[in-house]
Amino acid sequence: MTIRFVLLVNKQGQTRLAQYYEYLTIEERRALEGEIVRKCLARPDNQCSFVEHRNYKVIYRRYASLFFLVGVDGEENELAILEFIHCVVETMDRYFGNVCELDIMFHLEKAHFMLEEMVMNGCVVETNKQNILHPIQLMDKTT
């Protein structure tokens, strides 16, 4: 009943952000990302947003050129995860102002900070955008 990983991937299949909540070696990660990305990106828009892969269920959603992929175990509420992805995107949008791939690449740590506020140990902890961004904006202000 937990999130196992969150991935951001562009249309070309390049990873732009990867956060795992369980241990995988670098090789395992690369292999897993390759397989999952290939599977998800090949699916047309009208198909459902859930893909079963190995023992993961991947819930993905596409925003312009970016794919957000969340790997969960079998017991998670798929629709809630979709809602969570949307929440992540809205939060990033609010912070970066119309977020794009480059914002995430060049501010990788910021994207991670946001994710950290939202998810801990694979569980969603906060979905209020103000609460999520507050510590980050505070930090920006002081420097």
Added chain:
Amino acid sequence: MLSSLNYFGRTDSCEKWDMIRSIRACKTAAEERSVVAKECAVLRNAFKDNDQDYRHRNVAKLMFIHMLGYPTHFGQMECIKLIAAGSFPEKRIGYLGLMLLLDERQEVLMLVTNSLKNDLSHTNQFIVGLALCALGNICTAEMARDLAPEVEKLLHSSNSYIRKKAALCSVRIIRKVPDLVEYMTVPATGLLTDKHHGVLVAGVKLCTELCQANELALQHFRKHVSSMVRVLKTVVVSSYAPEYDVHGITDPFLQIRLLRLLRLLGKGDADSSDVMSDILAQVATNTEGNKNAGNAILYECVQTIMAIESIGGLRVLAVNILGRFLANRDNNIRYVALNTLVKVVSVDTLAVQRHRATIVECVKDSDVSIRRRALELVCALVNETNVKVLTKELVEYLKVSDPEFKGDLTAKISGLVQRFSPNKQWYIDQMILLMVEAGKYVTSDVTRSLVVVISNANDLHGYTVRTLYRVFQAWGGQESLGQVTVWCIGEYGEMLVNNTNEVEGEDPITVTESDAVDVVEIVLKDPRVTSTTVAFALTALLKLSSRFPECSERIKVLILEHKRSLVLELQQRAIEFGSILTKHNDIKSALVERMPVLDEATYTAKYEMGVDSQHTTTTTVTSEPHANGHVKQTNGIGKQPDATSNLMDLLSFTDTQPPSPLKSSGDALLDLLGGGGPMDAPSSLPSSGGTDMLLDLLSLDDGPSPPASTATTSLAGLLDVDPVVINSSGDLPRNGGATKGPSAAVDPFSDLAASAMAAPSPAPGIPSIVALQTSRLKITFDFTKPPGSPQMTVIKACYSNLSSNLLTDFVFQAAVPKFIQLQLDPATGGSLPAYSNNSVTQVIRLTNNMHGQKALVMKLRVSYKVNGQNVLDQGQVNNFPAGL
């Protein structure tokens, strides 16, 4: 993008951005690798120089490199240094690096325990939050134990930012150290009444985790169901709450978490279920289903209603929601509907059956995720009454489904057909259809069980072989279809030609003997089939040569074509079959008799080992051991001959097996092991039961040929049976046996060994057995029969210590069925020195009151101490030589 200021200051960021830009500019993977390698080298140097000013920038770079999938272990220490630093931005990056670059397996993690402890009691709430987050993501069991008191304290913090993080951190802690469940239960209960949604979400999660971890916690939280219901009610009925609103629904995440916890608590507990049923009804009726967030809640709510002990009306509500979901045009919603129906089907099959048509349609969806779910559901729905309809649908679909899905689908269909077939004819029809449509996806297990069914359906033999013949006319190289067809033609070829056993409604066909041989020839010569199938075809030809004498010349030519096959197995078969056809025509008809009916029960137990040897051996007349052994082999369904599997077969004989002329199997074994050995020797031995035969086999090799005795050695290794006759000295088996004194009785030819030793045993034919063997201990039984009383058996149990430790307090216990009387004499000692062979012995006297009707059987229990620890070994002995 550039407008957002970076707290590292412009120069730092610029350099990091330069790196990212140069990586982005790479056209090929090789180019990227070289840029990354260069950057890593620079970073290593910076780390070595202990560059403090740019440390956080360097770690940030490293995180980018890590994200690309390159090793970054060399930066781990830098993260720890950053965490120990004073400023918040440094700590921030340090902790992020800790969570990304390290994992709980790294020993480096030990070093941060102290920093974490300090930060958990920091005055700055954000630093405490960081520490909690890091701890929650990566802490080890050890750290969890060390820091649990700090975290528990923070659960009571007045700051909601800290409370919510402490709650999720506790989830990790109790996962790592389940003993702490009790410790966390009370503070977790306190969180359920929190006002802050973030704390509630985390707190409910913690309670869920506690309930899953421990039955007592579950009982505890059942007392608080009403307060959870109250929280849920507040959220559901609350008017617009801007902070947690998602499309007009207040905090769907919290609602879902609560519903899930309620599910856990209501399951199997009528009282709690009762308390929550009102609110569940309210959620189910009032939640708007036109947005994803609302559907997410409904989805969760339905699952809860179906899992708890709810009343009928509530269930109807839930099933209706699922019906609506299933009819939804949105694929996501249909997917979750199917997913839930799979879980519901065991609770309320009828409700699901109502949607059968829609579900079957979903199996044909263009979306593989939906197809898989639907297929799983259809399989759960199938029963005796609808199997025909559903199988027809599925087979229809099989024709058009895409290749990657066919494997799954085929496996599912064959499973359903096997489980629910109303009669054998239908089963056979469906399987043939399946093999025609998706022959290459039908596994050998499935064809094997089909053959078992065919062989058991006496009145359908003719029908089956004719149907197969008919569909084979359009054969497209499907392996499974080819195998089953040639097997059936081999067995029931004459029924194909003379149309016996016609089933009602069957079209008559005219097939000549040479037509039938044609089929086998087509398979034999098809380049697409594997050698296993060719082996099938060869055996079928051999069988046909006696069924169709007119074609025997042609068959001989076909078989002999494989004499030069590069596949050893085929070559061997061809040569042996050839010799049967040319030299042994007198016994041929007996050898290739129809297979006896395959026993379904035995098959299911041992289907992995090819056909059971006893079936063949009980019917085939034993006069030419060599060939006979191989007929046995080739009758095997789809399995290469394999010495071990046959050995296993032999070993698995039980006392209840008929003691018919099993000897031939032994010969086959010998044959397989290449022991050219004494061909005539076996026939001079008395025929005996299964187990005995095995030992016969072991002693057989006493013949003069050294290769034969090595074969026995390997055999003994495989069987894990102490052959006794072989000892480590490498002597000829006979002598080896003799040196062991009474155990020489094993050797049936020991009397030939003349003066070597006067065997004291009055029953020279009874071999010793290994009654129990573990890694430390071996117990062998030597048998003697007192003259004049066939019911009595005296067993000398010899205990050997195989380990390097002394075994003390050794006690041997035995139990026997009622028809046997047991008398246990005291053992010669109570301890076994290391590596001692038969150092302690004990005499057991058995009287078998049903001598001649039932074989001996015994249960053992052995207890001893090794290094001060008590060890208990148990076992059952049912490999007693026959005739005791």
